[in-house]
Amino acid sequence: MKKTMIILVMLAIAISPMFANGSSEAKPVEEYTFGGSSTVAPVAEAAIEQYQKENAGVKLSYETLGSSVGIKQLQEGTLSLAGSSRELKSSELAAGLIPHTIALDALSVAINSSVGIANLTIQQLSAIFSGEITNWKEVGGKDASIVLIVRDESSGTYGSFKEIVLDSQKKTPSKNAIVARENGELAAKIASTTNSIGYIGMAFNHLVTEKGGTILSIDGVNPSEANVKNGTYPIRRELYVVTKGDFVAGSVQKSFFDFLLSKKGQAIVSEVGFVSL
Structure with missing residues (x-):
């Protein structure tokens, strides 16, 4: 009996590291x-x-x-x-x-609540962001200087807007603009900057409207899901x-x-x- 117990104890000691190693070898994440x-x-x-x-x-x-x-x-x-x-x-x-x-996605065009317009044509939009139109009265608004708010040049939103709105009209971006690094910052700047205009991905429209800004229609078309799918909204990507x-x-x-x-x-x-x- 003693010999049997000794053998069993020795066997348990021998195999216990094997179980320990097995339990510790979890699959790496x-x-x-x-x-x-x-x-x-x-x-x-x-x-x-x-x-x-x-x-x-x-x-x-x-x-x-x-x-x-x-x-x-x-x-x-x-x-x-x-x-x-x-x-x-x-x-x-x-x-x-x-x-x-x-x-x-659609790129929405957002304005500060002080501007007081509801629609722009793609030609007007390109002229505004190229710096050719600098006063809101030129597009049916009040007599006030336009403040541009744009994304930084590393942004895909900047690249898409430039390609669809400016390049298509053979215009170059104005250098006289406030730069925002991301969508939330742009929405906040639009809401807080009198007479401003900017562009933003449609998923972030609520950030603009919650802060008191306005989303424009372009060529009479709103940036809605239906209008993106049917291709009628012009700034689509x-x-x-x-x-x-x-x-x-x-x-x-x-x-x-x-x-x-x-x-x-x-x-x-x-x-x-x-x-x-």
Whole structure:
């Protein structure tokens, strides 16, 4: 009996480290950093929260950097997926970057409540932001100097507005403008700056109206979901996630992109104020 007990104790001592090692060897968490456009951020952040609930062992994060910075860091390998609210440049496409559409958006034109107009044509808008029209009385408003509020040049929203509104009319942006680094800052500046005008992604319209600003119609068309889908609102764009090369089958990046395009992912797009595909 004593021999048997001794053998059992020795056996337990021998195998206990094996169990200890087995219990401590938990599967490592996979971590991925995405980033870029501040416009894409609400979609990405809400989608990441839901995706992680359904995919234990994966940790995702999204850094709000601006479209151009995010794309640059994707090229450099700092990010594994970039968000962009502008189309890619030919040089970026030539470098092997690929845009993948996840949502539709409109750029809304916002004014301070002091301005007192309701509509602008795309021609008037381009003349205002190029600095050719500098007084509100030239477009049916009061006799007051126009104050421009724009996004910084690294912003995809800046790039999209320039391309759709200014480049299409062969005009260059005015340098006489107040610069806002993100949508919330722009909305606050519009609301607090008398006689001001700016542009913002449609999902952030509520930030303008909550602070007392006004969203204009352009060419008589409001920036609504229906008008974005049917193509009648003139300042319309796509939102993207960007990859360096195509998606790798079975990768977390591909899985997350598939989630964004799923019924759940597109519901998130609508919930945060953009237009689902």
